[in-house]
Amino acid sequence: MSVGTIVVALDAMGGDHAPDVTIEGAAAAAGPELHVRLVGDARVLEPAVMALPEDRRVHLEIVDAPDKVHSHEEGARAVRSKPDSSVVVACREVREGRAAAAVSLGHTGAMMAASILHMRRIPGVIRPGIATPLPSQQGLVVLLDAGANAEAKPEHLAQYAVMGRLFAQRVLDIEDPTVGLLSIGEEAERGSDLVLASHALLKDTPGFIGNVEGRDIPRGTANVVVTDGFTGNVALKLYEASAQVLLSEIRASVRETLIGKIGGLLIRPSIRRLLARLDPDAVGGAFLLGVNGLSVIGHGSSNSTAVANAIRTAAIGVRHDLVQELAAEFGDRGAVESSA
Amino acid sequence: MSVGTIVVALDAMGGDHAPDVTIEGAAAAAGPELHVRLVGDARVLEPAVMALPEDRRVHLEIVDAPDKVHSHEEGARAVRSKPDSSVVVACREVREGRAAAAVSLGHTGAMMAASILHMRRIPGVIRPGIATPLPSQQGLVVLLDAGANAEAKPEHLAQYAVMGRLFAQRVLDIEDPTVGLLSIGEEAERGSDLVLASHALLKDTPGFIGNVEGRDIPRGTANVVVTDGFTGNVALKLYEASAQVLLSEIRASVRETLIGKIGGLLIRPSIRRLLARLDPDAVGGAFLLGVNGLSVIGHGSSNSTAVANAIRTAAIGVRHDLVQELAAEFGDRGAVESSA
Secondary structure, rough: OOOEEEEEEOOOOOOOOOOOOHHHHHHHHHEOOOOEEEEEEEEHHHHHHHOHHHHOOOOEEEEEEEEEOOOOOOHHHHHOOOOOOOHHHHHHHOOOOOOOOOOOOOOOOHHHHHHHHOOOOOOOOOOEEEEEEOOOOOOEEEEEEOOOOOOOOHHHHHHHHHHHHHHHHHHOOOOOOOOOEOOOOOOOOOOOOHHHHHHHHHOOOEEEEEEEOOOHHHHHOOEEEEEHHHHHHHHHHHHHHHHHHHHHHHHHHHHOOOOHHHHHHHHHHHHHHHHHHHOHHHHOOEEEEOOOEEEEEEEEEEHHHHHHHHHHHHHHHOOHHHHHHHHOOOOOOOOOHHHH | OOOEEEEEEEEOOOOOOOOOHHHHHHHHHHHHHEEEEEEEEHHHHHHHHHHHOHHHHOEEEEEEEOEEOOOOOOOHHHHOOOOEEEHHHHHHHHOOOOOOEEEOOOOHHHHHHHHHHHHHOOOOOOEEEEEEEEEEOOOOOOEEEEOOOOOOOHHHHHHHHHHHHHHHHHHOOOOOOOEEEEEEOOOOOOOHHHHHHHHHHOOOOOOEEEEEEHHHHHOOOEEEEEOOHHHHHHHHHHHHHHHHHHHHHHHHHHHOOOHHHHHHHHHHHHHHHHHHHHHHHOOOOHHHHOOOEEEEEOOOOOOOOHHHHHHHHHHHHHOOOOHHHHHHHHHHHHHHHHHH
């Protein structure tokens, strides 16, 4: 392992199609500068990895974790009762310095709980939040909190703004990201009690452009959109499904006539190009920001491309020192606050 | 005017393209059984109406309201200070029995305030809510509250469920509507504090199917989705914009190549058919439920078709005694509660 090699721990047992897509995604992402530690039941993983051609497995390692959290389990409880589960061991790899980032496509609640319990919070961060990059007309928009905490206080939203902005800079390479506060009108005096109180706190955040509305997520009006985890999760799931539903309705409608079918065939390359550009799998996962290590949570339905992209995105975060930058940001703030 | 003729008061000065589209929409909707009272500046309306062919204006009447609420004004304040504005006079028409419903495409806040101030609340209703019918894979879904009150209590959501169900029955003709509570997981124990408390209250509501997620709006999992006005308004605007953005991105992508352009022409009839089916203008407006009269709020950008549909939908509500049914429902409940 050369100096500068990044190591990512992958919960190889998490996700709807594990371990096939996790092994395949890991093999696709791994290389001389990016090693992947596959965490899971070694009896299952070893034969599968050994079946790969040697050049595809040379940058993979296996870390035995015989247990597993199932999708029906309550996340936090399962994490406490299953110290040898793949998601817990993957997070411990980060805490104990054997990996710089952990990626899981499994149970979101379990990955959150394992990350907070084992990586701990960055000192000064009140509550970690989930940052989800979403496609928009103007490139990716970072929505956070996308569901870590259903209830939020103004101080949490103020921290989400700082974390989201650093994430957009370091991982998405947006030079001077704008930040909007999700509300139901652009005027500072409209919105919920939480929004009104948060607006005042956010006023001095660099890049803050004021309140934005639901429509501003697809339009990409701001690079970062902050909100509580309840609204954020509703928005995330609505947005994903509306695109899926509209596309499937278009497909069905086009197929109703012969002319439509021919037209559908002709536009297929254009649609593919569009979908590739808008593909949420291009990032491959959401980031739990505020924990003391990189924690990436992918869709349970991810294919191997999404897995590989999640690993690569995690590596970008590591290479650009996202966690150290966050720690410096909140360490400074903590110092300022306690000296004030 | 024959017995059974329904009279709708239209704020003829409200909306981005008033009074042209309001007069045209009114003329299209009006007939022997549906009279429209155009409320606005008579000096503007009279010549425009007189310019219509006689058979198109015979079911229109003009009600002079020389003043107007502008879009930059604060709704409630403008309504109090402008008793002769078109939106206020339209609501007074309902209160004083000269019309059975009021329709405005103007300032949402002003129409809400004018409706509550002049139509008053139905006894027993704590807070009126905005019910917006949205297209889904399974027909229309009624989302409420879509923005009347940014903050909500569990009792409000419980009333929204009852009102939304009656609306779906009487206006959208859905026999036994299902009701979902918008949350961030289907389990009863997940969600915000508001959702947890509301779930318990909603348990015995007829048609209640439990919690639904953001994705269930486009999928049409429930006929009625209840939520607070903050989440509802974010969801509404996100949903509208995501469809617009995706369609415009498809159009742009298809036009990048000649083959794509040809394909685009061939699928155009299919897309038109689909859009006609999914068209939110088919209903033409949202209903402020809980006030003692029918109050319909249309999009400011409505064209004359949307205006005509809003008037027709209002007439359906009148014909099916929506307000009387709501009053009976809450009157009974009030009686039960006070005798308990």
